[in-house]
Amino acid sequence: MQQALLFLFAVVAGVMLPIQAGLNSEIGKSLKSPVYATLVSFVVGTFGLLCYLLLARTQWSELKNGFQLPWYYWSGGLLGAVYVAAIIVLTPRLGVALTFGLTVAAQMVFGVIMDHYGWLGVPVSPINWPRVIGVALIIAGVVIVRFN
Known part of the structure; x- marks a missing residue:
């Protein structure tokens, strides 16, 4: 809950x-x-x-x-x-969608890196294929929003 x-x-x-x-x-x-x-x-x-x-x-x-x-x-x-x-x-x-798509994609890329190294005291969560695929899908979504 x-x-x-x-x-x-x-x-x-x-x-x-x-x-x-x-x-x-x-x-x-x-x-x-x-x-x-x-x-x-x-x-x-x-x-x-x-x-x-x-x-x-x-x-x-x-x-x-x-x-x-x-x-x-x-x-x-x-x-x-x-x-x-x-x-x-x-x-x-x-536009709102592309602006936030780009900023969210950048946040996810850097967030995965921060998690991997545990920078600034965040819990360590190593980079793995599911995380890479998740970030890649977000970037693909930004590309689709951009060129739609």
Whole structure:
């Protein structure tokens, strides 16, 4: 049951991304800047998270644990900003399906590599033929979407 809820959460999050891309692209057009649109997205997201943390009465003292991590762990927010800005630039030019097809294919390729080596503390899962075939099918899907 717990795994089914996790899968459902992943699906819901996946559905939200193309919607976010469309919304953020319109903000980017209106503001005439993907960087401003990214800033707006992150400010609104930060406000939403702060509201959640206040309503959930979370323990703010847990934040201190993050300061014990190496500096490069903090770059995740910057990577997220680059990703959102890229989606804002790419979506109006390539369309939602191709933009996300390309980014998902890249995520899968790099994800399989990260899993193989266990980089950044992820569980090790060696590259094998089923994983290679799965990634190849995703890339094939991107090619079909592109040339359809």
